[in-house]
Amino acid sequence: MEHDAIQAEFSDDVQVEHKDEIKIELQGPHGEIDPRALAEAIVALDKIIRSLPQDEPVPASISSLSVGSAKVGIRTNERAAAVIRSGLRDLFHESAVPAGWSVETVAGLLELDQVRKRSGVEGIWLRISDALTPVDEQLALHARESIQPPPPSLGSVRGELYRYNGHQHTAALRDYRTGKIVTVTFPAKHAAMVRQALDQEVEVWGRVTRNIYDQVESIALEGLTALGAPESRVALDDVIGLFGPDWTEGMDSADWIRRQRG
Numbered sequence: 001m002e003h004d005a006i007q008a009e010f011s012d013d014v015q016v017e018h019k020d021e022i023k024i025e026l027q028g029p030h031g032e033i034d035p036r037a038l039a040e041a042i043v044a045l046d047k048i049i050r051s052l053p054q055d056e057p058v059p060a061s062i063s064s065l066s067v068g069s070a071k072v073g074i075r076t077n078e079r080a081a082a083v084i085r086s087g088l089r090d091l092f093h094e095s096a097v098p099a100g101w102s103v104e105t106v107a108g109l110l111e112l113d114q115v116r117k118r119s120g121v122e123g124i125w126l127r128i129s130d131a132l133t134p135v136d137e138q139l140a141l142h143a144r145e146s147i148q149p150p151p152p153s154l155g156s157v158r159g160e161l162y163r164y165n166g167h168q169h170t171a172a173l174r175d176y177r178t179g180k181i182v183t184v185t186f187p188a189k190h191a192a193m194v195r196q197a198l199d200q201e202v203e204v205w206g207r208v209t210r211n212i213y214d215q216v217e218s219i220a221l222e223g224l225t226a227l228g229a230p231e232s233r234v235a236l237d238d239v240i241g242l243f244g245p246d247w248t249e250g251m252d253s254a255d256w257i258r259r260q261r262g
Helices: 035-050 078-093 103-117 137-146 188-196 253-261
Strands: 021-027 061-066 070-075 123-128 131-134 153-165 170-175 181-185 201-210 216-228
Touching: 021 035, 021 061, 021 078, 035 070, 035 078, 035 103, 078 103, 078 123, 078 131, 078 137, 103 123, 103 137, 153 181, 153 188, 153 216, 188 216
Parallel strands: 181 216
Antiparallel strands: 021 070, 021 123, 061 070, 123 131, 153 170, 153 201, 170 181, 201 216
């Protein structure tokens, strides 16, 4: 079967197709499909629809439901349905997040693929308008590959270094660009250098591991440069006694506050 939008009838369903409706069919023997399969398929399809990055929240509601081979229709809007339809076509041919999709959209498709493992499910088909698409091994493989994190690479990250663990040779760094906590691992020979740089703003370079959003998750330290103290933070001890006793006209703080309140 050529993996592309397939022009075909949706099982025995001859109802008029709507451009804003997505239909899903779980194929299998009548009376043998695990009921959890249908529930999980609906949740996965809802995630696919609602995770599309659009200007306004994407609507989703059940428009049809039938048994035999379990079939359900979800009504959304024409734009969302068209983006999902073209994305499915693209994923059959390449391992890349389709235009108009998010990482969560692809994750929803992979959750739908997992429904194939449920008892009684022999296949999953999606119909959008006149396009009929199988959710199969090739589609799932390309979807999975499209959101795999990139391989580790040389790079650097800057932020405040803290939470030192000398036994495990780890520390933590708060990335100043994202605010995320980055795990720093280092060899024993760099332990003293890392310890001396604690609570300072630093730039660490080494082998960087990123997540699927291209955010730094960890770095295997090869070197660092201390850039000085992070942005100043006022401690309580720094303000105690700042105004002196004359500021409250000789009264203790509780009496002075009561007078201010009248």
